Amino acid sequence: MEFGALIKFYRTQRGLTQGELAKGICSVPHLSKIENNSKEANEETIALLLERLNISMEEVEANEEQIKLLLREFSDNINFYLKDEVEQTYQKLKQIEHLIPFSHYIHIWELYKYRYLLFKGLLDEAGSQKELLHKQRKNFSQHEDYLFRYYNAVWLMWKGQYKNADEILDSLHMENCFQTTDGEFLYHRALIKSLLEQSGHAIHFGKQALQIFMNEHNFLRVLHTLMLLGINYTHSNIYEEAEVCFRHLIRNAEIMKEEALLPQIFHNMGYLQRKMKNYKLALYYFGKSLALQPSRNHDYLVTLYVIGELHYSLNEMEKARKCFQDVYSLARELGSKKFRLLADFYLLHMDSPEKGFKYLETKVIPFLEEANEHADDITHFYKMLADYYTRQGNAMDVVKYLNKITVQ
Structure with missing residues:
Protein backbone atom coordinates (compact mmCIF):
# COMPACT_ATOMS: atom_id res chain seq x y z
CA MET A 1 0.00 0.00 0.00
CA GLU A 2 1.23 3.51 -0.84
CA PHE A 3 0.92 4.89 2.69
CA GLY A 4 2.21 8.38 1.90
CA ALA A 5 -0.44 9.06 -0.72
CA LEU A 6 -3.09 7.47 1.54
CA ILE A 7 -2.12 9.66 4.51
CA LYS A 8 -2.22 12.81 2.37
CA PHE A 9 -5.62 11.84 0.94
CA TYR A 10 -7.26 11.29 4.36
CA ARG A 11 -5.51 14.29 5.97
CA THR A 12 -6.91 16.54 3.24
CA GLN A 13 -10.32 14.87 3.42
CA ARG A 14 -10.48 15.47 7.18
CA GLY A 15 -9.40 19.11 6.81
CA LEU A 16 -6.17 18.77 8.80
CA THR A 17 -3.00 20.74 8.17
CA GLN A 18 0.34 18.94 8.10
CA GLY A 19 1.18 20.57 11.44
CA GLU A 20 -2.02 19.29 13.09
CA LEU A 21 -1.43 15.76 11.89
CA ALA A 22 2.31 15.69 12.65
CA LYS A 23 2.07 17.20 16.15
CA GLY A 24 3.75 14.88 18.66
CA ILE A 25 4.54 12.25 16.00
CA CYS A 26 7.09 13.76 13.63
CA SER A 27 8.22 17.05 12.18
CA VAL A 28 6.23 18.79 9.43
CA PRO A 29 9.11 18.44 6.92
CA HIS A 30 9.28 14.72 7.72
CA LEU A 31 5.51 14.36 7.18
CA SER A 32 5.88 16.18 3.86
CA LYS A 33 8.52 13.67 2.81
CA ILE A 34 6.29 10.78 3.91
CA GLU A 35 3.35 12.09 1.89
CA ASN A 36 5.51 12.34 -1.20
CA ASN A 37 7.35 9.07 -0.62
CA SER A 38 6.17 6.67 2.12
CA LYS A 39 9.55 4.91 2.08
CA GLU A 40 10.84 7.88 4.13
CA ALA A 41 8.99 6.60 7.24
CA ASN A 42 9.22 3.60 9.54
CA GLU A 43 6.24 1.42 10.37
CA GLU A 44 5.76 2.95 13.83
CA THR A 45 5.46 6.49 12.45
CA ILE A 46 3.06 5.33 9.73
CA ALA A 47 0.94 3.50 12.33
CA LEU A 48 0.72 6.62 14.55
CA LEU A 49 -0.26 8.85 11.66
CA LEU A 50 -2.93 6.38 10.53
CA GLU A 51 -4.23 6.08 14.10
CA ARG A 52 -4.65 9.87 14.35
CA LEU A 53 -6.60 9.71 11.08
CA ASN A 54 -8.78 6.91 12.58
CA ILE A 55 -7.52 4.39 10.03
CA SER A 56 -6.20 1.06 11.27
CA MET A 57 -3.27 -0.74 9.68
CA GLU A 58 -5.46 -3.83 9.52
CA GLU A 59 -8.06 -1.90 7.51
CA VAL A 60 -5.40 -0.66 5.10
CA GLU A 61 -4.03 -4.17 4.59
CA ALA A 62 -7.54 -5.54 4.18
CA ASN A 63 -8.27 -2.96 1.47
CA GLU A 64 -5.07 -3.93 -0.34
CA GLU A 65 -6.02 -7.61 -0.23
CA GLN A 66 -9.58 -6.88 -1.39
CA ILE A 67 -8.29 -4.90 -4.37
CA LYS A 68 -5.89 -7.70 -5.25
CA LEU A 69 -8.58 -10.39 -5.07
CA LEU A 70 -11.15 -8.36 -7.04
CA LEU A 71 -8.66 -7.61 -9.80
CA ARG A 72 -7.77 -11.31 -10.05
CA GLU A 73 -11.49 -12.18 -10.16
CA PHE A 74 -12.07 -9.49 -12.81
CA SER A 75 -9.30 -10.88 -15.02
CA ASP A 76 -10.51 -14.47 -14.60
CA ASN A 77 -14.08 -13.51 -15.49
CA ILE A 78 -12.92 -11.84 -18.70
CA ASN A 79 -10.71 -14.84 -19.54
CA PHE A 80 -13.71 -17.15 -19.08
CA TYR A 81 -15.95 -14.76 -21.04
CA LEU A 82 -18.48 -14.54 -18.21
CA LYS A 83 -20.29 -11.35 -19.19
CA ASP A 84 -22.57 -10.99 -16.17
CA GLU A 85 -19.78 -11.76 -13.71
CA VAL A 86 -17.44 -9.31 -15.47
CA GLU A 87 -20.00 -6.54 -14.99
CA GLN A 88 -20.61 -7.43 -11.34
CA THR A 89 -16.91 -7.42 -10.47
CA TYR A 90 -16.36 -4.19 -12.38
CA GLN A 91 -19.04 -2.49 -10.30
CA LYS A 92 -17.43 -3.77 -7.08
CA LEU A 93 -14.11 -2.31 -8.18
CA LYS A 94 -15.75 1.00 -9.09
CA GLN A 95 -17.14 1.21 -5.54
CA ILE A 96 -13.63 1.10 -4.06
CA GLU A 97 -11.93 2.93 -6.93
CA HIS A 98 -11.03 5.82 -4.62
CA LEU A 99 -8.75 3.44 -2.67
CA ILE A 100 -6.96 1.91 -5.65
CA TYR A 105 -2.39 -1.91 -8.29
CA ILE A 106 -3.10 1.55 -9.70
CA HIS A 107 -1.58 0.80 -13.13
CA ILE A 108 -3.04 -2.73 -13.27
CA TRP A 109 -6.50 -1.29 -12.56
CA GLU A 110 -6.16 1.27 -15.36
CA LEU A 111 -4.91 -1.47 -17.71
CA TYR A 112 -7.82 -3.72 -16.75
CA LYS A 113 -10.25 -0.86 -17.44
CA TYR A 114 -8.72 -0.72 -20.94
CA ARG A 115 -9.24 -4.45 -21.27
CA TYR A 116 -12.85 -4.12 -20.01
CA LEU A 117 -13.67 -1.46 -22.62
CA LEU A 118 -12.26 -3.72 -25.36
CA PHE A 119 -14.30 -6.63 -23.97
CA LYS A 120 -17.45 -4.49 -24.18
CA GLY A 121 -16.59 -3.33 -27.71
CA LEU A 122 -16.43 0.34 -26.66
CA LEU A 123 -13.60 1.20 -29.04
CA ASP A 124 -13.73 5.00 -28.78
CA GLU A 125 -13.62 4.88 -24.98
CA ALA A 126 -10.87 2.25 -25.19
CA GLY A 127 -8.92 4.62 -27.44
CA SER A 128 -9.17 7.38 -24.81
CA GLN A 129 -8.01 4.97 -22.10
CA LYS A 130 -5.13 3.93 -24.35
CA GLU A 131 -3.96 7.56 -24.57
CA LEU A 132 -4.21 7.97 -20.80
CA LEU A 133 -2.14 4.84 -20.24
CA HIS A 134 0.45 5.93 -22.79
CA LYS A 135 1.20 8.99 -20.64
CA GLN A 136 1.80 6.73 -17.61
CA ARG A 137 3.84 4.13 -19.49
CA LYS A 138 7.25 5.25 -18.19
CA ASN A 139 6.14 4.14 -14.71
CA PHE A 140 5.01 0.65 -15.80
CA SER A 141 6.64 -2.54 -14.61
CA GLN A 142 7.78 -5.04 -17.26
CA HIS A 143 4.55 -7.02 -16.82
CA GLU A 144 2.39 -3.89 -17.04
CA ASP A 145 4.16 -2.82 -20.22
CA TYR A 146 3.53 -6.29 -21.68
CA LEU A 147 -0.20 -5.97 -20.89
CA PHE A 148 -0.36 -2.48 -22.40
CA ARG A 149 1.17 -3.64 -25.68
CA TYR A 150 -0.99 -6.76 -25.75
CA TYR A 151 -4.21 -4.78 -25.25
CA ASN A 152 -3.04 -2.30 -27.91
CA ALA A 153 -2.80 -5.22 -30.34
CA VAL A 154 -6.39 -6.24 -29.51
CA TRP A 155 -7.53 -2.62 -30.00
CA LEU A 156 -5.78 -2.44 -33.38
CA MET A 157 -7.39 -5.75 -34.38
CA TRP A 158 -10.90 -4.46 -33.63
CA LYS A 159 -10.05 -1.28 -35.56
CA GLY A 160 -9.22 -3.44 -38.60
CA GLN A 161 -5.44 -2.85 -38.47
CA TYR A 162 -4.61 -6.55 -38.57
CA LYS A 163 -1.02 -6.33 -39.78
CA ASN A 164 -0.01 -3.86 -37.05
CA ALA A 165 -1.74 -5.98 -34.42
CA ASP A 166 0.00 -9.11 -35.69
CA GLU A 167 3.42 -7.43 -35.54
CA ILE A 168 2.89 -6.48 -31.88
CA LEU A 169 1.86 -10.01 -30.92
CA ASP A 170 4.83 -11.49 -32.80
CA SER A 171 7.17 -9.13 -30.91
CA LEU A 172 5.58 -9.96 -27.56
CA HIS A 173 5.94 -13.66 -28.25
CA MET A 174 9.63 -13.27 -29.07
CA GLU A 175 10.32 -11.13 -26.00
CA ASN A 176 8.07 -12.79 -23.42
CA CYS A 177 7.72 -16.49 -24.20
CA PHE A 178 6.93 -17.23 -20.55
CA GLN A 179 3.87 -14.91 -20.67
CA THR A 180 2.56 -15.86 -24.11
CA THR A 181 1.49 -19.41 -23.28
CA ASP A 182 -1.75 -17.89 -21.96
CA GLY A 183 -4.88 -19.19 -23.71
CA GLU A 184 -6.27 -15.71 -24.40
CA PHE A 185 -3.01 -14.56 -25.98
CA LEU A 186 -2.87 -17.63 -28.22
CA TYR A 187 -6.54 -17.23 -29.14
CA HIS A 188 -5.93 -13.64 -30.22
CA ARG A 189 -2.88 -14.72 -32.22
CA ALA A 190 -5.04 -17.28 -34.00
CA LEU A 191 -7.82 -14.75 -34.59
CA ILE A 192 -5.50 -12.17 -36.12
CA LYS A 193 -3.85 -14.80 -38.33
CA SER A 194 -7.32 -15.83 -39.47
CA LEU A 195 -8.26 -12.23 -40.27
CA LEU A 196 -5.03 -11.99 -42.30
CA GLU A 197 -6.14 -15.15 -44.17
CA GLN A 198 -3.14 -17.08 -42.83
CA SER A 199 -5.15 -20.18 -42.09
CA GLY A 200 -2.19 -22.47 -41.39
CA HIS A 201 -0.89 -20.16 -38.64
CA ALA A 202 -4.43 -19.64 -37.33
CA ILE A 203 -4.86 -23.42 -36.97
CA HIS A 204 -1.46 -23.75 -35.27
CA PHE A 205 -2.19 -21.14 -32.58
CA GLY A 206 -5.85 -22.12 -32.34
CA LYS A 207 -4.98 -25.72 -31.46
CA GLN A 208 -2.61 -24.48 -28.73
CA ALA A 209 -5.30 -22.18 -27.32
CA LEU A 210 -7.90 -24.95 -27.46
CA GLN A 211 -5.73 -27.31 -25.40
CA ILE A 212 -5.20 -24.68 -22.70
CA PHE A 213 -8.90 -23.76 -22.58
CA MET A 214 -9.83 -27.44 -22.31
CA ASN A 215 -7.35 -27.94 -19.47
CA GLU A 216 -8.83 -24.92 -17.67
CA HIS A 217 -12.43 -26.09 -18.33
CA ASN A 218 -12.97 -22.72 -19.99
CA PHE A 219 -15.97 -23.96 -21.93
CA LEU A 220 -17.10 -20.74 -23.63
CA ARG A 221 -13.62 -20.08 -24.96
CA VAL A 222 -13.49 -23.71 -26.14
CA LEU A 223 -16.56 -22.94 -28.27
CA HIS A 224 -15.04 -19.73 -29.63
CA THR A 225 -11.80 -21.52 -30.52
CA LEU A 226 -13.62 -24.43 -32.17
CA MET A 227 -15.44 -21.87 -34.33
CA LEU A 228 -12.14 -20.28 -35.32
CA LEU A 229 -10.59 -23.66 -36.10
CA GLY A 230 -13.64 -24.81 -38.08
CA ILE A 231 -13.53 -21.69 -40.25
CA ASN A 232 -9.82 -22.04 -40.94
CA TYR A 233 -9.99 -25.79 -41.60
CA THR A 234 -12.72 -24.95 -44.13
CA HIS A 235 -10.57 -22.32 -45.88
CA SER A 236 -7.67 -24.82 -45.90
CA ASN A 237 -9.91 -27.49 -47.50
CA ILE A 238 -9.44 -29.78 -44.46
CA TYR A 239 -13.11 -30.64 -44.56
CA GLU A 240 -13.25 -33.60 -42.19
CA GLU A 241 -11.64 -31.64 -39.33
CA ALA A 242 -13.88 -28.66 -40.05
CA GLU A 243 -17.00 -30.80 -39.88
CA VAL A 244 -15.89 -32.32 -36.57
CA CYS A 245 -15.44 -28.80 -35.14
CA PHE A 246 -18.88 -27.62 -36.25
CA ARG A 247 -20.65 -30.77 -35.04
CA HIS A 248 -19.02 -30.36 -31.61
CA LEU A 249 -20.09 -26.73 -31.66
CA ILE A 250 -23.72 -27.47 -32.50
CA ARG A 251 -23.99 -30.10 -29.78
CA ASN A 252 -22.20 -28.14 -27.05
CA ALA A 253 -23.74 -24.74 -27.82
CA GLU A 254 -27.18 -26.32 -27.46
CA ILE A 255 -26.21 -28.12 -24.22
CA MET A 256 -24.73 -24.90 -22.77
CA LYS A 257 -27.73 -22.88 -23.98
CA GLU A 258 -25.46 -20.52 -25.93
CA GLU A 259 -28.20 -19.84 -28.47
CA ALA A 260 -26.53 -16.62 -29.61
CA LEU A 261 -23.73 -18.67 -31.17
CA LEU A 262 -25.99 -21.01 -33.14
CA PRO A 263 -26.74 -18.73 -36.15
CA GLN A 264 -23.00 -18.29 -36.78
CA ILE A 265 -22.32 -22.00 -36.27
CA PHE A 266 -25.07 -23.02 -38.70
CA HIS A 267 -23.90 -20.41 -41.23
CA ASN A 268 -20.32 -21.70 -41.13
CA MET A 269 -21.48 -25.32 -41.33
CA GLY A 270 -23.52 -24.31 -44.39
CA TYR A 271 -20.45 -22.67 -45.93
CA LEU A 272 -18.46 -25.87 -45.35
CA GLN A 273 -21.15 -28.04 -46.95
CA ARG A 274 -21.26 -25.67 -49.90
CA LYS A 275 -17.49 -26.01 -50.41
CA MET A 276 -17.95 -29.80 -50.26
CA LYS A 277 -20.65 -29.38 -52.96
CA ASN A 278 -23.35 -30.75 -50.64
CA TYR A 279 -25.71 -28.02 -51.82
CA LYS A 280 -28.95 -29.37 -50.37
CA LEU A 281 -27.30 -29.86 -46.97
CA ALA A 282 -25.77 -26.39 -47.22
CA LEU A 283 -29.24 -24.95 -47.85
CA TYR A 284 -30.52 -26.77 -44.77
CA TYR A 285 -27.87 -25.23 -42.48
CA PHE A 286 -28.11 -21.75 -43.99
CA GLY A 287 -31.89 -21.95 -43.55
CA LYS A 288 -31.46 -22.85 -39.87
CA SER A 289 -29.07 -19.93 -39.46
CA LEU A 290 -31.46 -17.47 -41.16
CA ALA A 291 -34.39 -18.60 -39.01
CA LEU A 292 -32.48 -17.75 -35.82
CA GLN A 293 -31.22 -14.34 -36.92
CA PRO A 294 -32.88 -10.98 -36.40
CA SER A 295 -33.79 -9.64 -39.84
CA ARG A 296 -32.67 -6.34 -41.30
CA ASN A 297 -29.02 -6.61 -40.25
CA HIS A 298 -25.77 -7.38 -42.09
CA ASP A 299 -25.46 -11.02 -40.94
CA TYR A 300 -28.99 -11.73 -42.16
CA LEU A 301 -28.08 -10.11 -45.49
CA VAL A 302 -24.99 -12.32 -45.92
CA THR A 303 -26.89 -15.54 -45.19
CA LEU A 304 -29.78 -14.57 -47.44
CA TYR A 305 -27.36 -13.83 -50.29
CA VAL A 306 -25.64 -17.22 -49.96
CA ILE A 307 -29.03 -18.96 -50.00
CA GLY A 308 -29.75 -17.12 -53.25
CA GLU A 309 -26.46 -18.35 -54.73
CA LEU A 310 -27.28 -21.93 -53.73
CA HIS A 311 -30.70 -21.79 -55.37
CA TYR A 312 -28.96 -20.42 -58.47
CA SER A 313 -26.43 -23.31 -58.41
CA LEU A 314 -29.29 -25.80 -58.11
CA ASN A 315 -31.02 -24.13 -61.10
CA GLU A 316 -33.94 -23.10 -58.86
CA MET A 317 -34.22 -19.79 -60.63
CA GLU A 318 -37.48 -18.48 -59.22
CA LYS A 319 -36.30 -19.05 -55.66
CA ALA A 320 -32.94 -17.50 -56.54
CA ARG A 321 -34.62 -14.46 -58.11
CA LYS A 322 -36.77 -13.89 -55.00
CA CYS A 323 -33.70 -14.12 -52.74
CA PHE A 324 -31.65 -11.70 -54.83
CA GLN A 325 -34.53 -9.23 -55.02
CA ASP A 326 -34.74 -9.32 -51.20
CA VAL A 327 -30.95 -9.01 -50.96
CA TYR A 328 -30.97 -5.98 -53.26
CA SER A 329 -33.68 -4.24 -51.22
CA LEU A 330 -32.03 -4.97 -47.88
CA ALA A 331 -28.59 -3.99 -49.19
CA ARG A 332 -29.94 -0.59 -50.25
CA GLU A 333 -31.62 -0.18 -46.87
CA LEU A 334 -28.38 -1.05 -45.01
CA GLY A 335 -26.11 0.89 -47.36
CA SER A 336 -24.17 -2.21 -48.44
CA LYS A 337 -22.75 -1.51 -51.91
CA LYS A 338 -21.12 -4.95 -52.12
CA PHE A 339 -24.35 -6.93 -51.81
CA ARG A 340 -26.30 -4.49 -53.93
CA LEU A 341 -23.77 -5.06 -56.74
CA LEU A 342 -23.78 -8.84 -56.26
CA ALA A 343 -27.57 -9.09 -56.24
CA ASP A 344 -27.74 -6.82 -59.29
CA PHE A 345 -25.30 -9.09 -61.14
CA TYR A 346 -27.34 -12.25 -60.57
CA LEU A 347 -30.63 -10.55 -61.43
CA LEU A 348 -29.11 -9.20 -64.66
CA HIS A 349 -27.49 -12.55 -65.45
CA MET A 350 -30.76 -14.46 -65.08
CA ASP A 351 -32.35 -12.14 -67.66
CA SER A 352 -29.33 -11.79 -69.97
CA PRO A 353 -26.11 -13.74 -69.30
CA GLU A 354 -24.13 -11.47 -71.62
CA LYS A 355 -25.22 -8.30 -69.78
CA GLY A 356 -24.66 -10.03 -66.46
CA PHE A 357 -21.06 -10.98 -67.23
CA LYS A 358 -20.35 -7.49 -68.58
CA TYR A 359 -21.66 -6.05 -65.31
CA LEU A 360 -19.61 -8.57 -63.31
CA GLU A 361 -16.43 -7.63 -65.16
CA THR A 362 -16.85 -3.84 -65.14
CA LYS A 363 -18.61 -3.22 -61.81
CA VAL A 364 -18.44 -6.16 -59.42
CA ILE A 365 -14.88 -7.45 -59.89
CA PRO A 366 -13.21 -4.00 -59.60
CA PHE A 367 -15.16 -3.34 -56.40
CA LEU A 368 -14.26 -6.71 -54.85
CA GLU A 369 -10.59 -6.32 -55.80
CA GLU A 370 -10.39 -2.83 -54.32
CA ALA A 371 -12.18 -3.96 -51.15
CA ASN A 372 -9.65 -6.83 -50.81
CA GLU A 373 -12.37 -9.46 -50.37
CA HIS A 374 -11.55 -12.97 -49.13
CA ALA A 375 -9.73 -15.05 -51.77
CA ASP A 376 -12.40 -17.78 -51.84
CA ASP A 377 -15.14 -15.27 -52.63
CA ILE A 378 -13.43 -13.42 -55.45
CA THR A 379 -11.96 -16.62 -56.98
CA HIS A 380 -15.54 -17.87 -57.47
CA PHE A 381 -16.23 -14.97 -59.84
CA TYR A 382 -12.90 -15.30 -61.64
CA LYS A 383 -13.85 -18.90 -62.42
CA MET A 384 -17.27 -17.81 -63.69
CA LEU A 385 -15.66 -15.34 -66.08
CA ALA A 386 -12.99 -17.81 -67.20
CA ASP A 387 -15.72 -20.38 -67.99
CA TYR A 388 -17.78 -17.73 -69.80
CA TYR A 389 -14.86 -16.67 -72.02
CA THR A 390 -13.98 -20.34 -72.67
CA ARG A 391 -17.48 -20.79 -74.10
CA GLN A 392 -16.99 -17.60 -76.11
CA GLY A 393 -13.67 -18.87 -77.46
CA ASN A 394 -11.86 -15.80 -76.12
CA ALA A 395 -8.51 -17.35 -75.09
CA MET A 396 -6.89 -14.06 -74.02
CA ASP A 397 -9.55 -13.31 -71.39
CA VAL A 398 -9.58 -16.95 -70.26
CA VAL A 399 -5.84 -16.72 -69.53
CA LYS A 400 -6.35 -13.35 -67.81
CA TYR A 401 -8.79 -14.74 -65.26
CA LEU A 402 -6.98 -18.05 -64.80
CA ASN A 403 -3.85 -16.03 -63.96
CA LYS A 404 -5.85 -14.06 -61.39
CA ILE A 405 -6.94 -17.35 -59.79
CA THR A 406 -3.31 -18.50 -59.63
CA VAL A 407 -2.25 -15.25 -57.92
CA GLN A 408 -4.97 -15.75 -55.31
Missing part, protein backbone atom coordinates in the same frame (compact mmCIF):
# COMPACT_ATOMS: atom_id res chain seq x y z
CA PRO A 101 -4.55 4.86 -6.23
CA PHE A 102 -3.07 4.15 -2.78
CA SER A 103 -2.44 0.49 -3.58
CA HIS A 104 0.26 -1.23 -5.61
